[in-house]
Amino acid sequence: DSGVTQTPKHLITATGQRVTLRCSPRSGDLSVYWYQQSLDQGLQFLIQYYNGEERAKGNILERFSAQQFPDLHSELNLSSLELGDSALYFCASSVGPSGGGEQYFGPGTRLTVT
Amino acid sequence: KNEVEQSPQNLTAQEGEFITINCSYSVGISALHWLQQHPGGGIVSLFMLSSGKKKHGRLIATINIQEKHSSLHITASHPRDSAVYICAGGMYSGGGADGLTFGKGTHLIIQP
Numbered sequence: 001d002s003g004v005t006q007t008p009k010h011l012i013t014a015t016g017q018r019v020t021l022r023c024s025p026r027s028g029d030l031s032v033y034w035y036q037q038s039l040d041q042g043l044q045f046l047i048q049y050y051n052g053e054e055r056a057k058g059n060i061l062e063r064f065s066a067q068q069f070p071d072l073h074s075e076l077n078l079s080s081l082e083l084g085d086s087a088l089y090f091c092a093s094s095v096g097p098s099g100g101g102e103q104y105f106g107p108g109t110r111l112t113v114t
Numbered sequence: 115k116n117e118v119e120q121s122p123q124n125l126t127a128q129e130g131e132f133i134t135i136n137c138s139y140s141v142g143i144s145a146l147h148w149l150q151q152h153p154g155g156g157i158v159s160l161f162m163l164s165s166g167k168k169k170h171g172r173l174i175a176t177i178n179i180q181e182k183h184s185s186l187h188i189t190a191s192h193p194r195d196s197a198v199y200i201c202a203g204g205m206y207s208g209g210g211a212d213g214l215t216f217g218k219g220t221h222l223i224i225q226p
Contacts, residue, residue: 002159045214048213056213088155101204102162103214104159105156108155110155
């Protein structure tokens with residue numbers, strides 16, 4: 001158990017809908033990273049927050065947004081969903097702001113868009 | 115071209131064999147991560163290293179910064195080692211920091 005929690009575990013929704021994925025980092029970790037794992041693209045970095053502020057952006061679509069709250073949990077919002085958004089979404093946390101530091105992964109949310 | 119390349123993509127071996135998975139990266143990184151992903155999907159961080167060698171049980175990870183190359187070794191392999199092994203670079207860009215950049219993974223099957 002990494003100490004990182006993600007909810008929900010599974011999510012099935014229809015095209016055009018909007019969903020919110022939630023991540024709680026390990027106690028004491030200030031950074032949260034969001035990653036997408038799809039069959040064709042593999043694992044890709046989406047976005048990082050550190051202590052409530054956006055720190056770095058990767059391959060995140062404009063239809064996707066995220067935020068980190070004062071209690072350090074983070075939410076990833078996916079809107080106008082398309083079939084191609086079906087994927088495993090992982091969050092990870094680390095103590096510091098650096099992308100090179102040790103990261104602890106949550107169990108993932110499996111999103112299926114039908 | 116992916117900035118992190120792994121080989122082989124697939125590897126099947128017999129129980130007890132010594133396993134080596136290779137990872138090359140084309141850009142400067144601050145640290146190299148080795149991750150394990152089981153069929154259930156969860157990702158476990160095995161090693162993070164920026165130089166030299168680390169060992170944990172039957173797993174050994176090495177990195178050569180000059181050659182931009184890392185290897186993950188498994189000694190006395192066991193069927194429970196069957197998983198996807200992923201290397202990832204922790205990169206920096208500009209004045210900030212990026213998340214990890216991943217290789218495509220090595221699908222390892224250890225047969226009894």
